[in-house]
Amino acid sequence: MRTVTIVGASLAGLHAARELRAQGFDGRLVIVGEEPHHPYDRPPLSKDFLTGRADESRLALTDADETAGLDAEWLLGVRARGLDTRGRTVVLDDGRTVSTDGVVIATGAAARRLPGDSPAGIHTLRTLDDARALRADLSRGPRRVVVIGGGFIGAETASSCARLGHEVTVVEAAPLPLVPQLGAPMAAVCAALHRRGGVELVTGTGVAGLRGTTAVTGVDLTDGRALPADLVIVGIGAVPNTAWLAGSTLALHDGVLCDDGCVTALPQVVAVGDVARVGGARTEHWTSATEQPRVAVTNLLAGHTRTTARPLPYFWSDQYDSRIQFAGRYREGDTVQVTEGEITDDGAPGESGFLARYERDGRTVAVLGVDRPRAFMRARRELQRAEGERGERAAAPAAL
């Protein structure tokens, strides 16, 4: 393999570049990125960057020494708009083409938007430029902020806006936010965090439309109510960036379909991070985007799926001074029990947080920690060990 092209210059793309060099690839390495920036970290955008506790210099994921060491051609501020059917040519928006022997798809996901034109004051939060614009708008004095969507990005931005002294309402269509991710009992804890943080949570109603022609003035709800607003943040999920692959032969369905080794239908094309549907599951977690590239690059350089990995999904979220950590795979019907610490009468975590275990068929399948980092890490390690042993047993030949 003489040339490898990484499309997507963010967390997963950078980790793929590091892995390529670490695993001995010494050919031409091209990194294509739609954003003009070198890789930066997204989690702080809804947290410390939004509140002003971290400035832009804290976001960088790499530095000049490392980029020199990677010896890559960085084509930034340009979008890939096509991959030929054999996966050998990447076509760029500016008309250039890159001939390549291998491709790492790391194009991530984009914030889902509301349909139609948006008046001023409507924000989504995915990129540094989004965060700069939101921060600037929030700095113009006390605002009435409506956050549409009570998922992680919605909850974190609501929490940051409340910390900055704005009046915040979160609108969530489901009866509770985060039920698909955490199940109802733990989702209720997140709802209590909003209340404790002084944020109004309006649930069980959707958004019928936005008010305002040049600038937003309010949000109409499907239950007939109207919420006044100077600023609206739309946090209704993310869509994997696969449109540019429409003309390729790759299978696309809510992401790029790959096997357990991140390999697509073409052995010289692998996918990693938020855009990749690996072994039937797509995650939008920072840790997956840093772990998948090792496996993907090994297989890319081997020319076939030599190694597979299904690491235990892990994510964290910071809301209202609480750190939520979750590891494992939750499914509807799993039971959940607090095994350390407590949930107080108002439904929010006690002073020293808590640890909860999710069970299915008598075994732990996931753990959740709120403000209990040591106990959580211990429980996560136990779960990882148990999963590893089960995987080995499943792979071992049956005893005679």
Ligand SMILES: Cc1cc2nc3c(=O)[nH]c(=O)nc-3n(C[C@H](O)[C@H](O)[C@H](O)COP(=O)(O)OP(=O)(O)OC[C@H]3O[C@@H](n4cnc5c(N)ncnc54)[C@H](O)[C@@H]3O)c2cc1C
């Ligand atoms: C505000 C925010 C807060 C978050 N907080 C947490 C958290 O607390 N915990 C957690 O676990 N995860 C968190 N995440 C998720 C985490 O940041 C993502 O999982 C991670 O960024 C995924 O990395 P990626 O490289 O796969 O994709 P991305 O970071 O989305 O990067 C993809 C890159 O590809 C570029 N691109 C797209 N299409 C093209 C194209 N056609 N050509 C060239 N370039 C292209 C994009 O512009 C982008 O730069 C957060 C995400 C956001 C947005």
